[in-house]
Amino acid sequence: MFSFLKGEDSLHAAKSDIGKKYTHNEDSFFIPEADATWAITDEKIDAGGRLYLLCDGMGGGQAGEVASSLASGWLARDFYGDPKEEIPPVRRLAELACETNARLYALAEAHDAYKGMGTTLVAAHVRDGLLSLVSMGDSRAYLFRNGCLRQLTEDHSEIWPLYTSGALTKEELRTHPRSHVLTKALVVRQDLTEDDLFMATESLEEGDFLLLCSDGLTDMVPEEEIRGVMMKKKKMAWKAQALVDAANRHGGRDNITVVLVRA
Template sequence: MFSFLRGDTSLHAAMSDIGKKYTHNEDSFFLPEANATWEISEAAIEASGRLYILCDGMGGGNAGEVASSLAAGWIARDFYAEPLTGREPTERLAALVCETNTALHALATTHEAYKGMGTTLVAAHVRDGAVSLVAIGDSRAYLFRDGDLRQLTEDHSEIWPLYKNGSLTKEELRAHPRSHVLTKALVVTETLTEDDLFMATETLEDGDFLFLCSDGLTDMVPEEEIRGIMAKKKKIAWKAQALVDAANRHGGRDNITVVLVRV
């Protein structure tokens, strides 16, 4: 099965697709649903809020898939291991991302099959009318509100500074030949600190849509087309499918994963 849909509820939906170029999928995601593999219960989710994670693995073979799936699973497991009290969600997530990086780096250096693996990561915690974001690499979080689409995260890529200083438009950034050259990702170095991560908190409003995506979507589909899909008065699962279909229609040169959240 080359694509799959999960979490088709009024709150969230996620879809991951292999695309048209590769023979395996190195993207992974986590939805806030009871999960026996990672020892996560509905009670823990109720106590600590909704956590969404998307990872885009790198490294070839199955190494990228291992990096992305373990990163998402380990962070979710440890986040829900105890109630969220006394610390801001961004701080808790950032600490877990740094700890997971160290553990994955140790795995990569002690197992030949995993040598050179890595992954991007974007995590979003939703509770009490706010979203807390932590990201590294070029997987993104967006907010769709009242017809407007806004990127919430910043890319850790070689050419992102050119976009920030106005030298490139978003479309020029998308088409740039060095758009895939990352400056930061998980597992690349033995240690990470919070300074290496993108961290932010945004206030949410009723009717907002939050979505996470891998670059398999944003490299293929112009943001204006993404905005048009999100503006359709359709079910959340339809929007997830339509975004993936658009990426494949534009060439599908990478794995494509989207996680959509209704506020």
């Protein structure tokens, strides 16, 4: 799966790859382009700002694919269908994440095939130089500015507190055997609230790039190597493909999805 805007001044590029281990892809993403499936038009995007979503599904059978694709689709549809401009985008995204969680939980309860499904979420809204972020799980958002790569989100994982306390380095966090044990994800609980989500806003500068990615990238590729790809004076689509190729070169043990955004 590959999507990008053509031309020298692309605003975004996205690439999703199955990797080398699995036979199906449980990752999903949304980029702000007209989509008849979710009733999203160019006019709605112009009015609502640029929304980017990335979800990494989990669960047996095709349940992970269902959770991730519906989470990204429903959230995008509802955001553009009723942006509620009187509410700050970060609060609106958090509100919709909770509503999406309730819908997915009800679906999982109603169908045996979907029991145990879940998904991570990272949502990024860009408008008028302001980035609004909402996330849950271990999919991440990074800011690349002036040659520096900085993680903006926090992982909802069992060992993330060991990193924040200084007991683990970022590289040790990446390779730790418990790195995949999540403490939070969509559909795990019915009564999700905004307090369960990571929420943040960030002022953007000209020349900034945003990277959203699933753990299929960050578990495989050290951040310094990701930074090296971002440093290249190449088109966005080239960088997206290069990041996926790097993850597969390092083993490709999971689905890999990257979304690159020019601020």
